[in-house]
Amino acid sequence: MHIIKNKFVKFLSSSDWLLPEEKWSTSALGRIESAFTLGNGYLGMRGIYEEIPDGTEPGTYIAGVYDSAASMVTELVNAPNPIDFRIIVEGEKIDIGRMNVLYNKRILDMKNGFITRKTLFSDTKNRKFLYESLRFLSSQNPHIGVMQIYITALDKQAKIIVQDTIDDSVTNIGSLLEGRKRHTQLVEVSTSKDMNYLCVKTFTKKIWIAYASFLAISRGMGQGIGTLNKIFNMALKKSEPVCFTKIFCINTSKHIGHKDLKRNASKELRKAVRTGFEKLLGDHITVWHKKWQKADIRIEGDKEAQKALRFNIYHLLIAGKERDENVSIGARTLSGNGYGGHIFWDTEIFILPFFIYNFPRIARNLLLYRYHRLNAARRIAAQKGYKGVLFPWESADDGVESTPPYAKNLDGSIIEIRTMDYEHHIVSDIAFGVYHYFTATDDVRFMLQAGLEIIFETARFWASRVTYNSKRDIYEIKNAMGPDEFHEIVNNSAYVNKMAQWNLFKAADLYKVFCKNKKRLFRKIQKKLIISEKEIEDWRHIAKKIKIPYSSSKGILEEFEGYFKKKDVALAKFDDFFMPVLPHEVSIRDIGKTQIVKQADVTMLLYLLSHEFSEEEKRKNYLYYVTRTLHKSSLSPSIHSIVASEIKDTARGYAFFLFSLYGDLKNMFGNTAEGMHAASLGGTWQAVVMGFAGFRISKGLPSVEPRLPEHLKSIDFSLKWKGSEIKVKAGRKKIKLFVSGKKKGYILVKCFGSVHKVPFNAEYVAHS
Helix, strand or coil: CCCCCCCCHHHCCCHHHEEEECCCCHHHHHHHHHHCCEECCCEEECCCCCCCCCCCCCCEEECCCEECCCCCCCEECCCCEEEEEEEEECCEECCCCCCEEEEEEEEEECCCCEEEEEEEEECCCCCEEEEEEEEEECCCCCCEEEEEEEEEECCCCEEEEEEEEEECCCCECCCCCCCCECCEEEEEEEEECCEEEEEEEECCCCCEEEEEEEEEEEECCCCCEEECCCEEEEEECECCCEEEEEEEEEEECCCCCHHHHHHHHHHHHHHHHHHCHHHHHHHHHHHHHHHHHHHCCEEECCHHHHHHHHHHHHHHHCCCCCCCCCCCCCCCCCCCCHHHHCECCHHHHHHHHHHHHHCHHHHHHHHHHHHCCHHHHHHHHHHCCCCCCCCCCCECCCCCCCCCCEEECCCCCEEECCHHHHCCCHHHHHHHHHHHHHHHHCCHHHHHHHHHHHHHHHHHHHHHHCEEECCCCEEECCCECCCCCCCCCECCCHHHHHHHHHHHHHHHHHHHHHHHHCHHHHHHHHHHHCCCHHHHHHHHHHHHHECCCEECCCCEECCCCCHHHCECCCCCCECCCCCECCCCCCCHHHHHHECCECCCCHHHHHHHCHHHCCHHHHHHHHHHHHCCECCCCCCHHHHHHHHHHHCCCHHHHHHHHHHHHCCCCCCCCCCHHHCCCHHHHHHHHHHHHHHHCCEEEECCEEEECCCCCCCCCEEEEEEEECCEEEEEEEECCEEEEEEECCCCCEEEEEECCEEEEEEECCCEEEEC
């Protein structure tokens, strides 16, 4: 075998940042394409092979670009694929799925944000060809993508045909009942000097998507000379590498008038071409290093888990967009068609905390996405006879309900979806996200601009959603659904009612605070929403009397009224990942007749409203529900890991963490091919920071209470806190802190249960 040094090795990070793929297989193709997704918040591109082998699912997604052509609901558009590069050697396609492969290795460099590849092919004449590539989506200019490919005939000369296209025939995979769908139609194909141009527009929303591309060819090293040819012939000389450099620019009419798209795309592309491959890559890497300086977590004691954790963080980093308050992060990020690219409660509860404490500007934008769709949420509430706002269970670009009517159940049967009619807890989940952001950032301007309006209107919803039971003198929430979707329509869900109660109390508290301290600015909100003191008192009155189902004999919350009367079935068997298996005597169809829970429900309350429960209450509730939870949602294991850490159920907590940590890396959920599980990514981050490191907000102060698993020695991470940065190294008996952001003074931090004055710009050590 020819051993040749990889031409791109000089750009690679150290091995602890590299995720390799050495064995190619059609069965793993979809999972790897999702895992190797590249992105910059604006663009997401699945990690496909450039030659598009059979079974490939190209995916190029643009944040906020949705369409509904031929669909029951609006979905994220799979835009034309700019990575379609094929080489044919005298009748044989250089293709990892067709030609004989002597060596293959692709690497996702998570630190530098690119994919590199080295493959050694052998054709039917036993000639060997070395294929090497590197590609990235620029973090410096999110509209720019770059790909460089080298092909070398190692032992004999050969003739090749090269085909470079932007494939506008791509389709969305389609939902269960619809099949594949194409969302764009061709508008223009043209050339200008050494640039190719392609423009499409979506069928229903009429969004124009423009591609300007440049391809250069050189013999030996370097960017070379541009060509307009999409198909051309070349001769390969023995041992002489031929380099192809493709640079493309993508713009849409969401931000630029469609008449200016071509000019703008051409201008950006020409600037990138002048910059050149190595400078573009260098600038891109510089931005990535700055991101990792803020977001990296270093855990001492488990190298494999360290790399897997960085993988989870990498996918969070490529999902967040800094400069757009009209897009959010879908349940599968920009890495696949799963859930149509829709936004769920996953964003505010699972994804948002990572950005609050690392990139608060992105967190703010995620919340402003909801704010800009308040009128749509008002219309949904009004249509159902409620006041305030009712956010859609699944949201796309315009904030209307986008949940599909049918889906496939766990047993493969087709079921009607009812979440959009009953899973109203999303209202308080979004309010919780707003308040979480505010407590960590002290962003008063945001609250006056958007946050207070969201919290007041969500409180109004709950005040209209409850019904008064005069016999019992309580307020109830009937016909609702909690996170546990095995029990679809219930009365007085503990999660729904408790979060509604929190929402009402918090809205009343914030009204009082802002009314007192920000009178002039706050009057505008009062006038706009027509809020009275009486309405605020009504919120408090309702909150005090909301029914919270509780069993005094068991000493635990009842998941919903009547839950304890359900058949109690033991989850006694576990799979290879220590996750419980549904007993054979229970069918999916009848699971609602049992106490088996789909995912964290009451346990979620123990985490979100941690301060409202004593350690003993947490222990009792957790131990009861953990033995009845099936974890048939990617949202569940991370939350159980956090609560397990708090009550010192260490071994089981770490097992939950590992399941969440490797959820997509090892395809634990069985459908990573449809895209990454964003909630699991964010939940994994929380399991480390809030669980093992024990970070929380306690009475308005940042608090660190380490609960490290036995084999972990320390956790090293950074947090943004009210304009400052807190660097934390949490050990078992010692916490090192360094706070930057101001020249003088200190901040108060709670460590090991005691409050410490931590000075700015000086290392501080707290001991247990």
